[in-house]
Amino acid sequence: MKKSCLLMSCFIAFTGFCSFSNASILWQGDFETGDMPQWNSPINPAGLSVTGECTFDGKHAGKVTLTGDDSFLWRGNKFLNRSEFHHRRAAGNTHEGRDTFFAFSFYLPKTFSEHKHELGYWESDKSWQQMLRFNITGSELSFQESAASDVLWKLPEGAAPGQWHRIALHIHWSTDPKVGSAEVWVNGKHMGKHHFKNLPTQDALMFTQIGILRTQEKTVEEILIDGAIETDNLTELLERDRHLVGKTCEI
Template identity: 30%
Template structure:
């Protein structure tokens, strides 16, 4: 009891923190364990401040226990840090810390306390504790005869982030606990006695386990903070990720035939009436075969038949050519009639 009072007096002399709502930090950012009141360890090597496995800042605590480690001559094996937190009846606080079980942590089906608020008296189960059995972390309030309020896997190799809200009281209708784990509200306010009578509580953190457990084990703790508001211990929510707007789809015109921007419009075909072919008078000559016959007239002047069929189309737009041809044929016929009597009379004149 005298030792505990000495610890309380020493803690009251510690300098106050800058923030009125943050009452104390035991985050090891001093590079050692000087933030804590004292330690219960068989050697300094069992409670090492390390830099290779860290949750926040630059430093964290590595607590190691081997079978037979009993620094205070009590039940079980332990190596723990202790801080006198002055939890009294009716006080309400928020606590934050992180814990990691390495991948080689030995699983054992027996009790192993990792964080506890212990009563002033020396013996018995604490009024509030986080302990491991098998591969589960458990939260229990009121001693080892009360049920477990919350449980999760030890999840080797990954950090557990705890935020604990407590109103301390030995009255089961006034005291309560509330818990966030990894940012999730896993235990709403749950009422129950978390103090034993008028005894004060103090914090212990490290590793304390059944003396029957043989394998060596290590555990890591970091970032312990005690405050009066949730905002001072709750990690900020991650910033929302801005979504990149989807690009405007471009129509695929690879299979669309290109259109001529200047369509060609065919001119209208004139509706010209077909001209009838002229009917030539019959002259007793053989029908033509479509080719122009070679003239046998030695004078080079086309006769009536040549004039009628020579090289001009009968589908001309004028009716003058058929008419002139007819006149020419009539004139040629009249000339033959006049020449015939002359050729007949010529021999008679010579007689």
Template identity: 25%
Template sequence: MRLHIGWLAVILVSGPALAGVVWRGDFETGDHSQYSGAQMVRADRLAVVTSPVGEGQYALKATVKQGDDPIDASGNRNELVYLSNEQVGSEYYYRWKVMFAPDFPSVKTWQVFTQWHHDGCCGSPPVEFFVYGEEMRLTLTDSITPWKAPLTRGVWHEFVFHVKWSPEPKEGFVELWHNGQLALKKQTLATMYKGMKSYMKLGLYRSDTIKETGVVYHDGFIQATALEDVMPPPPPPAPAPEEDPKPEPPKPEVPPVVQVPETAPGEGLPAEETSPGVTPGLPGTVSPSVPGISEEMTSTHGCSTPGGPLTALVALLGLLGRGRSRRRR
């Protein structure tokens, strides 16, 4: 009953939509409630996890082991189903993120991680994204593969898929961005089977010949009618680098100040040796030798006595004057 209600709800709201987001399947509800249903053998095969995530707080971890066949059909699978019911002539942008586990199997056979399946009973889906060996591929009706890229494990791949749904090869088209870069220019081809509608499935669906366990993560699915509604916003501009401060000019070195203790006159100075006739403190000064001056006078009034040279000169003039007075007498 839940499946029929989901179909009815999608039919009522399907068809060309106004600009904006039409549907979200980003798991931010913390469960599968955004989807119409699930095809899984056990709940842990389609677990909503908090790590790793491509954005927000939650992502889907899809696990497939050999023998997982919940609908008794070809291949092994565990997938979520969204009954999007794309109409002929409708045009949408789809954006989602996928990460393959580090031990994701490398086999030369198909491993579908996202598909738009027809509502008929048999045959390959008209649009499918899958891994073959070490390549990711996009294949459409009549086995046309317009895009391939190397498989990289352990990193998030972001896809933006632009589609016009039509069974006519000259009316339908596809366009693809991978990790923010245009990977496939608009290519005109059939995107539906005649007389059938399509709906979206994601998780993991693969050949039943694969023995190894496969794990793939999905996150952030958005369906919209305009590219700007699904493309991530550009990263904020990087802050301008801070300018290195200009180096300050070197400061001149100031020699240390040496404190010289004050001394009284004559203190701390070495005694000067004097020779006869040399005045202390006046090197090379010789006392004049004047006739008539005895050694006694020289020792009493010489340059080494208090008064210095001026006193000796006055005394000499006095003696000369006395001699003149004696001659006058």
């Protein structure tokens, strides 16, 4: 009888822990549904698909393919190619003083061209003001405040092809450049915490778009996106799936 009660207590404790752990995930974009309903309406869906040929985890990953033909011109702009997955939460989650804990993984089958590619960025609804972004140039990954001319840091092989990379991001939203901040980890490496104005207005709804935004070129380029999550704490953000960083595929 005592043994039975002990097992039951352990079971309750275990399931309670699991419920707490699951509750810390506010959103997932892992494509395990086999399609894209986890994400909001995409930006230029012509280049978006779901694939099983190479994944960060599970059976599916998102795929972005740009060919440079007219279907990838953004609203007729002959100088701009783009196709991106889009994620936003409900209004209020990015207001003044709020925090966002967000991560995603990406994989390049081949090195990008030496032109700048915007991998992912945060932008405001209605005003469409971009505040911070990640760039890829060749195999170099960099991060910057969008309003600044210089990047905050760069990693020469941060976007090296043939392996999964993971970006984790803690944003503290504020219109005050001394209060607003962005702290980044790349493949588990802490890249520092930087302060700047990252909220255009105190009640702005900020969203992220991840994929490829580049100048118009005919080069065919692909990127895979997987394992995107938004959590309610930093520990969950950094611990989840970190053992998969550097995973390789043959495609």
